Every structure is written in C-alpha cells, then in structure tokens.
Amino acid sequence: MDTMRDRFAPVLTALLDEDPRVAVVLAEIGADGFAEARRRHPARVINVGIREQLLVGAAAGLALTGLRPVVHTFASFLVERPFEQVKLDLGHQDAGAVLVSAAASYDWPAGGYTHMAPGDVALLDTLDGWTVHVPGHPDEAETLLRRAVAAGDDKVYVRLSVLSNTRSHAEAPAVGEERFLTLREGRGGVVVAVGPVLDAVLAATEGLDVTVLYAATVRPFDAAALRRAVGSAAADVVLVEPYLAGTSTAAANDALADVPHRVLGLGVGRRELRRYGDAAEHTAAHGLDARSLRERMSRFLRSAGVPAGR
Template identity: 50%
Template sequence: MRDAFLESTGRMLQKNPDSVVVLADIGVSQFREAGLFKYGGLSDEYSDRFINCGIREQLMIGVAAGLAKEGFRPLVHSYAPFLIERPYEQIKIDFAHLGLGGVFVSVGASFDASNSGRTHQAPGDVGLLKLIPDFEIHVPGHADEAAVLLDEAAAGDGRVYVRLSEDMNSTARPVEPGKFHVERQGSSGAPAVIAVGPMLDRVLEATEALDVTVLYATTVMPFDSWTLRDTGASEVVPVEPYLLGTSAAEVSGALHDRPHRLMSLGVRNMELRNYGTLEDHIEVHGLDAESLRDSISGFLAK
C-alpha cells in the first residue's frame, strides 16, 4: 500500500500545481527513494512542494492548515498515532473548525509496527476522527484499492483520511468511495457481516459455511446505511481492524426503525505489553479466521 501511496502522490503533484506534501520526518526516505523529494532538492521538480517539519507533529498539522487556508491542497503523512492522536487538537481546530480541507494518509494501522511497541500503534484513530465532523474515512484492504481511494482524495477538496496497512487481502475488489461492495449474497434477510478493509479474507474464510451476506467496506465514514438496509438483515456483525465497536452507532442508526441484534468484532480495548508479530496481535484480538468463525457462529446461534 505504501508503494501505491507514493505513486498516487506523484500523480497528485503532477496534476495539481497547488498540491503540497507536509511531513514530520516519517516518510522522507521513502519519498526520496521514489525520486519525488531530495534533501536539498535543487534538481528535483517537486522539491519546493515538500515540507519536512521534523519530529513536530503538531507543527506539521498547523503548517498544512495554513497552506490549505491559502488555497493549497495539503497531503499530510505519518504513522497513525503521530498523524491522528498526537496532533488531534490541531486537526480539530486548525482544519475542522476553520472548515479547511486536506488529505491525511497514515501507515502503521492498529499494530503493523508490532516490534516498535505501543508508541507506534493506534487502534483508536478511526474512532477519534469520527468525532470531528465532515471527515471521509477510507480503509482499503488492498494496494489497488488504496490507489483508487488516494487518487479520489487528492482530486477532491474535503477532509479525507486514508488508513493504509501492511495487512492486505489477496485480491482487490471493486471500489466505489462511500459504498459497500456486496461480496457474498445470503438468503433474503440473512444476517449481514460487514468486513472492513483487510478483514475481508479472514471473514470470508470464517463464514464460508454460514448463510450470511458479506458486505465489504473500504469507506466507513460516511457510513453506507442504504446498502446495509437493502440486505434486510436484522442481525449484523461489523468486523473492523481497529477498536471494537467503532461503527456500532452507525449500524444501529441505519437500522433505527427495525428490531436488530448487533455484535461488534475488532481490536479489543486492552493494553498489550508484549511485542510479538502482526499475526500474534491478530490472534490475541480474536481476528483470525478460526476465532471469527467461533464468535460469529456463537452469536448467530443464540
């Protein structure tokens, strides 16, 4: 996904002369290796459209907001905790309160950087941004999907968050920003399982013997209430690669006029003090295929 991001950024810089990239040290080496940015940069055509603020994440957001106020389209990038959690107040005030647009692209997801410890993990990032109005939030599950969503974000003028991850599905699915993709159709009124981004492959494996409709979400805000309602489901299981329950209010809101049952699956709100691998974390949080099968089957059997 990071390669797709670098390529999309190159297209953005080429197509939009008012686009600019703002960094806080993270990502500088990747952009330099991609030939987009050089230290000194005198021979690179995009050098003057990269601003590296150093390890000052609040400043990074403030600089990006200032550029947006002057008519530029800023793209801001870092690890999820450094992009969303640390400068959260600046996003809330400098961007949202002033009604400014920008593209926020993170790497690291909930625990991609498992060997870097808790400082580099952000399972609560999507839940935090949901508290700020008018944010589009995209969670691609494949590099090709990330490219589509990044290009769309770069071409727009709103506030967009694109959450990249190392965890990916085996193949890309059709992506229409703001819409769920019906990956598997169950019988009329069958329970609906909403697989968000990189959760899809494991959800499909976990539910292969169950009569359920599987919806695939690469955009979680705004939430696609209509596609969920069209399934006719009265039992819904969102499976999210971030904090468990993040989309629960949106599911209940979509079905507010129907009796329904809801079970949220995602990253559990607990403090892990072991490093481990990405796969270890997936298993501990019950997001591997076997654990998902047990959880979903048990819920539907009640």
C-alpha cells in the same frame, strides 16, 4: 506483492507532477520516498521534522492558501498526538486536507504501543465532516488515495496497512463510489467486513447462510446498503473492523433504528497487549483470525436461531 505504503510515494509523486495544487507534508517518516519529488517541487514537498502538531498546522495553512495538502506519518502521530490541531486547525477553520497514515492498529508491534493506533477512526468520529477510507489492498489504496486528493477541499483520512487481502476490489464501482460492496447473499444475518479483514471474514463465513458486505470506506457509513441487506425483518449484524471494536456500532444502530436488530462489533480490543510479537500474533490475540471470527460469529448467530453451517 507490494504494500499499500509502497504505492504511496510513487502515486503522490505523480500527482505532484500533474496537479499544481497538491502539496506533501511530512514529519521525517517517509521522507526518503520523496527525495526526487522534493528536487522537482521544493515548495510543495515539506518536511517539518519530528513535530507532529506543526505537521497538521502547516497543512492547514497550506490549505487556506488554496493548496491540497497530503499529510503523512504513523497513525498514532497523525491522529492521536496532534488531535487538537486536527480538531481546530483543520476542523474549526474548515480547511481540507488528506491525512494518510501508516502502521494502522498494530502493523509494527516492535515499535511498541506508541506506534499503535487502534482508536484512530473512533477519535475522528468525534469530529464532523470526515471521509474515512480503509483500503484492503494496494490497488484499492491507490484508487482511494487518488480520489481523496481530487475531492475538492474535503477532510479525508486514508488508513494504510501492511495487512492486505489477496484480491483487490478496486475495479468495483462501489469501492470508488464510497459504497459497501455485496460479496455474498444469505438469509441468516449480515456481516460487514472492513478493509484488510475481508479475507479472514470470507474464510470465517464459509458455509454460513449470511450476507457479506465489504467496506473500503467507512465514513460516510453506507446506511442504505446495510438497510437493503437487512430488509424489513428482524436482523443480526456483525461488524468486523481492523481497529477498535465497536467503532461503527452506533452507525449501524442508527441505520437500523426502525428495524428490530442486534449488532456484534468485532475488532481490536481495549486491553493493551504488552508483548511485542508480530502482526499475525496480534490479529489472533484480538480474535480477528478466521478461526476466532468463525467461533464468535457462530455463537452470536446461533443465539438468534441461525444454523452454524458446515
């Protein structure tokens, strides 16, 4: 199966051909995939070199002229390094763009901590007006990328990863409409799985009497879906996110402000793992593999009196 990033250049090349508003801004990373597109659209495929602050600033300038810029590099260089430009050039000027990242939290451990960005979504959470897509499959990535480019002048972040679920939910209306998708229904709690952690969550919750919601879009947070899943009684909610643990805990608490509840936020830990390893080893070390998730969720739910299941 191809990866989410494998889809990126072909889809954007097609959109460049179809829509004269679309522009692509790169900082060397991924430039080879746009060689033909650059020959056809030299004014709308721009490589600024290894200058990430300029990457975002140039995109904001293009947006102010009426174009729809799509900006791409590793997450650590797209959100963290040029954060001032994201905040001011895009946010303060109310200029829209589509930021499309690669490498996610730890997709390329050999690159070291400079190429990891588990805090990217939490950092964008400090700003107003961002839509954040976290696809869990290449088909979903294509659907959400096309939606993001077509989204007027909104500020959108699309978080690509080499990690992927076995099955795509791109055909589900909820995914395209930025809503949580109900995959299982139970009475003993609600588990929200974000993007590429879904397969591990489904395996971890097998036999547990819980509702499983799937989120490929986390901002805006689908408070209404969570409320429906919880109902009016006291509830326990587990959030499993492929980035910094607890990133969406406040959003879940706000959604359930008038309902007695507890929230367990699982995700990438704050402690830096200083051995390179591979992505699967990082997943296990952060407790995001199916067995670790099962143990952590079962302890949390048992403490509320929920049977552990098989």
